[in-house]
Amino acid sequence: MKSALGAAASIVLLASFAMPAEADWRADFGTYNIGLLGGENEADRLRRYDCFANLMSEALGVPVELFPAADYAGVMQGLLSGQLHQAGMGASGYAGVYLQDPDAVSPVLATKNVDDSLGYYAVIYVRADSDFHSLEDLEGASLAYADPNSTSGYLVPRAELAQSGIDDETFFARTGFGGGHEQAVIAVLNNQYDAGVTWTSLMGDVESGYTRGNLRRMVDNGLLDMADLRIVWESNLIPNGPTVMRNDLPQEARELARDFMLGMKDSHPECYADTVGGDGNGYATVDHSFYAGIVAMREAELQGSR
Incomplete structure (x- = not known):
């Protein structure tokens, strides 16, 4: 596993539990492995998910291992x-996983916003002390995307800019990847790029970084003062990303993991807030159809790059 995720750190959390006689899948299962996306420094990711891994281990009755890629x-x-x-x-x-192997994983849950909606926004931001006040002002400037596999940090903003007649390769003097959402914000604050792209709910208190999103996480972690940034563009609503599970998981494991997460907001509110990186209202069940539009957008992006 570690070769697949590079030098990713791992935490193994062993729960004490009684093995039900009927749960034969546990005997040979080993660890339940959960992947954590990049875009945030590893120490903060592991800190936020520590309680989640412990509670999931108790719910499943097997050890849980975290892999921050x-x-x-x-x-x-x-x-x-x-x-x-x-x-x-x-x-x-x-969408990238589905287009490589439609049978590998399935979307199971998506985080609900505080108003029960299931979407968020990509935004383009600049330093608050810059001369950029609109998207048009950024012509000839530099732009940091977050990651080539990010929905809000690359796929959607690039597609929506193209739909509005803006070719990012000619409109901007330079584009690049910041190495993740957090890293791209830091690059803009350090004047390495004029602008960057990230994700946010655009709900709630601006000074707090809104209710959810990369900006909220950075404010909570003491890495950002929202007074230092200005948002100059926002996307259309994007479907909240899914929690996916492998389709070859034992059915009971899938059900236990899903049911634990569905009840997490009520039973463990502090851990829920740490895990989702802000405020939300639990999880909603979703399936592939909820992401069909993004899959089509990603497929078009791939075909256009050939």
Whole structure:
């Protein structure tokens, strides 16, 4: 597994539990492996998911292992190879896995916003002390995308810019990848890029970084003061990314993991908030149809790059 995810760290959490006689799948199952997307520094990712791994281990009755990948591709390859059993992904990451192997994983859950809606936004941001006040002002400037497999940090903004008549290769003087959402924001703050792209709910208090999203996580982690950024563009609504599970998981394991997450907001609210990186209202069940539009968008992107 570690070769597939590079030098990804892991935490093995062993729960004490009684083995039900009928749960034969546990005897030979080993660890339940959960992939954590890149885009946030590894220490903060592991800290936020520590309680989740412990509680999931208790719910399943097997050890849980966390794999924080360096980038989105690491989680995608871990799921495709069968070395990961579950991961929270962006819609584009799921689409990338589906287009390589439609039978590998299925979307199971998506985070609900505080108003029970199931979407978020990509935004383009700049330094608040810059002369950029609109998308038009960024002509000839540099732009940092987050990750080539990110929905909000690459796929959707690039597609929506193209739909509005903007070719990012000619409109911007330079585009590149920041190495993740958090890293791209830091690059803009350090004047390495003029603008960047990230994700946010655009709900709630602006100073807090809104209710959910990369900006909220960075504010909560002491890495960002929202007064230092200005948002100059926002996308159409994007479907919240799914929690996916391997289709070859034992059925009971799938059901136990799903049911635990569905009840997590009520039974473990602090752990839920840490895991989703802000405020939300639990999880909703979803399936492939919820992401069909993003799958089509990603397929068009792939065909256009050939």
